[in-house]
Amino acid sequence: MLTVPKRRLLLSAGAAAGAVAAPAGAGFAIRSAIGANHAAPASGHGGPHGVSGMAGDNIVVGVVDHARNGFDPHAILTDWDVGTVVTDPDGTRVREWVVTAVDTEVEIAPEVMFPAWTFDGRIPGPTLRCTEGEKLRIIFQNGSAHPHTMHFHGIHSWRMDGVPYAGLAQPGERFVYEFEAKPFGCHLYHCHALPLKRHIHKGMYGAFIVDPDPARHPEARGAAESRLLGSARNAAWQEIMLCMNGFDTNFDEENEVYAVNTVAFAYQQRPIRVERQRRLRIYLINITEFDPINSFHLHGNFFDYYDHGTTLTPTLRTVDTIMQCQGQRGILEIDWSEHEPGIYMFHAHQSEFAELGWMSHFEVV
Template sequence: MVHPPAALGRDYLKAFEREARGGSVSSIKNEADAGLLDVSLTAGTQQDSQKPANGPGNRRKPATYTGLSNAKAGLLPPVAAPGRLREFTVEAMERPLNVAHGTIFPAWTFNGTVPGPVIRATEGETLKINFRNLTSGAHSLHFHGAHDPHFDGWEPIPAGKSTEYILQAGPFGVHPYHCHTAPISMHIAKGMFGALIVDPAGGRPPAREVVLILHGYDLANRGRNDLFCWNGIAGYYDRYPIRVKVGELVRLYVVNMVEYDPIASFHLHARTFDVYRTGTRMTPDEHTDVVTLGQTERAVLEMRFTKKGRYMFHPHQSYMAEKGAMGWIVAI
């Protein structure tokens, strides 16, 4: 079933409930898929080169992708083994994505997903980003944080062309990246953004870690959002909660990439959390239950759930929650 924008805007929650009762095709196949977004930090080796699973020709294929392809963008790579050079491949490509209840969005993506892949390194390492533009228009790749201005990513890369960006990973924290080609607001709104996590040299305490990137979809190209999502799919965490264990340390990397709405927030019910703004300090800036973020602002949030139960989270801009950005954390 394909819903018009109106059904997915003001009446989003009603549309969601109708589909749940009627058994219509959802963008998520099963609960096992949901576990892919709840990624704990375990020992592992990060691939030095990350490429999309499918080739560039996908941008011309029919819109048969499931929402799971979007959700995989929230996967958090494990802490990288020590190394001096981290090499990644990022490809700009046009791709139709299922973003809610069979609604197909003509996305502009990095590596075929919205958000783009999470890139992870340790402070001081060198990042080499091989950027290829496989789309029909100009795009670029701009990273927040500190780096050589020659690789700042504001220069458009024409269709079919490639370039590379050489960055020193730092400062430690969480930093967004996005296309910086004009009109920038459109390129971000179409899906060209992601997150770079830079771990401190000494590491952080072991924790259950999840990346949560808040953003919107302008379904009718009107310069305003009809849907709001965490990690690409409206209503995903409402239907498929993030699961954690009682007592374990939970770390959320929260990034605000909402275009057209200048302010957003993250609010957690029934618990409070430590806030590390931008993640660039090892001591918390505050302890609260809601953190407000301007466009591209971000924070690392840490918490423990001492009792079993369901804990709601959402932006406290209520219309965003009502249009898809409400979810749950379940402590078991």
């Protein structure tokens, strides 16, 4: 007897109906454009559905209310949070943030609301960005109804590890994390309170990017400067952050929705615009719960990959697909200069993930 996974059944009624949205929280309807004969729009931002009219596309019916969510996945691409630089009484220069745990509802697909636990009311949380060697201070305030922590992937004291016995904040409490920013790279922070899988899949995670200090890397100073936010070499690059995630909407420990930066099909409905003459750097993080791996596949081009972003020379050269387990991350560098302008697809190379929301496009201009 053939058994169809529940998450696929959620799609079948909506896809068959063509344009009938499923009830909120029960899944989402897919509009199939197979056999359609429409040209791509002149602009990836043209119309509410971007390139969804192109033959063979699947896309959700309707659009997510980003204003109600309090964040837009397109803004999340580049909204680096560099905190505030303060000087302590002893003269020490410190980069400081205030981050608050908030319980809220997030619309992850049209009319699909997810009861989330978040950092600063968004998924992923703020992208914290700093420079190698800086002293960091993160003032974590727990405004949630549940105990939480902030665990940073990096090098620090056990006292600052953000685990149940070191850095746990009960509701209404706060904890101050202090450590040096090292090593440089593309990192992650997330709640490490128990049960761990529940805190992660509910949305408590974000990107933590440590730029290399060029003075510490004279042998590769140019490469280091290209990653240092605010430098002239860095300004020549386009940089974005993509967080691969999934959502278990009925809490059966199986994801019904997949996305990058939380909203299903967000970058298919409205492609990410890329300038052909400027190289693209992607800070890619996988925090998908309930699946052992996630992946990134680029159409029509190849890229260099820096695993964890902790080297200034590529781990892999000239690849178009990489896999990441949960918590793994890396940096992708892509050159479009020899490509014609147009719409280039990227997505998970697990087809089920792509069909359930992790499908996107770049618009090269």
